[in-house]
Amino acid sequence: MTTARPAPEVLAWSRDLVGPALRAAVETLPPSMRDIAGYHFGWLDEHGRPATGDGGKAIRPALVILAAEAAGGTAGAAVPGAVAVELVHNFSLLHDDVMDGDVTRRHRATAWHVFGTSRAILAGDALLTLAFDVLAGSGHAAAREAARVLGAAVLDLVEGQSADTVFETRQEVGLNECVRMAEGKTGALLGCACALGALLGGGSSERAGRLRRFGDRLGLAFQFVDDLLGIWGDPVVTGKPVHSDLRNRKKSLPVVAALSSGTPAGNELATLYRGEHELDAADLTRAAALIEAAGARAWSRERVDELFNEALTHLLSADPVSRPAAELRTLAHLIAHRDH
Incomplete structure (x- = not known):
């Protein structure tokens, strides 16, 4: 039996396998959209010149191709699905940055901040359209079902x-x-990634469903961790300012847990959140402390651990091939513990 690889090696392998196909797909876009997408992915600077920006960990494509192997297929067969999922993910990021007014992502100015709101939205639309074109053009026997799942x-x-x-x-x-909300916003696409991999790897609909449930539980855990990082994350790691979610008064999972806690800290946080004034550094520090005092930080962390264990139960129920299953567990651990 081949030994399971550590997470950094798995992610590097995935990027090497999926990256060229992703770039080839983006190259088919009209020039105006191609330049914005290339900037967003970190391949180009704002002037269209080659760059080496951070394109992210690319966890979702890795889930697709590992799920294909876990279902008994090959990673190569699932590359179109991996490309499609990564395109959809980045469509959502382009739009999300506009809606949240975020000016930085992955340590660079966001695409809308560089190219304008309208052009960034259109670039996101182009990536979404391209995702389905990649699946349709794959010629895979399961392409139609995969498109419906996506x-x-x-x-x-x-x-x-x-x-x-x-x-x-x-x-x-x-x-x-x-x-x-978090199950839809984040869980759905990670669940889809695993289901697409299983389908393109030749797995049955039942097996794809079990792997989808592994992915959607993992996706919800991912959102919990993302929300913790949005409050307490290191800007060097997240690429966003400290307390960025609190500055925008986002009702993230830890915030809503605190607001719903019925504790004095939760009540004070509610008063702070409902204020009309812009939250300054002292307000943001106080808000973070109130969320922790209300028990919401600890509850969120406990929920992540529960979701991680639920995800592994669903993975085991799919009777996966051992080596890719071990690597899926490794990625699940990375996702659930990346705030440590």
Whole structure:
């Protein structure tokens, strides 16, 4: 039996396998969209010259090709699915940066901040369209079913993102509806990544469903960790300013957990969040301390551990091939513990 590789090696292998196909797909875009997409991926600077920016860990493509192997297929067969998932993910990031008003991502100015809001939105639309074109053009026997799975995930993602946006204008947000929002916004695409891999790897619909549940539990854990990093993350690691989510008064999972806690700290946080003034550095530090005092930081971390264990149970139920299954567990651990 081949020994499972550590996470950095798996991610490097995935980037080497999927990267050329991703670049080739983006090269088919019209020049105006190609330049913005190239900048967003870190391949180009704002003038269209070659650059070596950070393109992210590319965890989702790795999940696709490992799921294909776990289902008994080959990584190569799942490359179109990996490219499609990465295109959809980056479509969502381009739009998310516009909606949140974020001016930095991966230690660089966001695409909308460089090229303008309208052009960044259009570039995101182009990536979404390209994702389905890549699947349709793959010639794979499961391409049609894969496109339907991807389309359903995109609708869940959009619904989750819509809920996230609506929450910003509401004073009261329930914890259960916040969790449902995160399941759509983040969980759906990670679940889709694993299902696509299984389908393109020749797995049955039942096996794909079990791997999808592994991915969506992992995706929800990912969002919990992302929300923790949005409050307490190191800017050197996250590429965003400290307390960035609090500055935008985002109702993230730890925030809503604190607001729903019924504790004095949660009540004080509610007063701070409902204020009209811009939150200064002292306010942001106080808000973070209140969330922790309300027990929401510890609860979020505990929920991540529970979701991690649920994900592994679903992975085991898919009767996966041993080596890629071990590497999926390794990636799951990376996702669930990247705030440590």
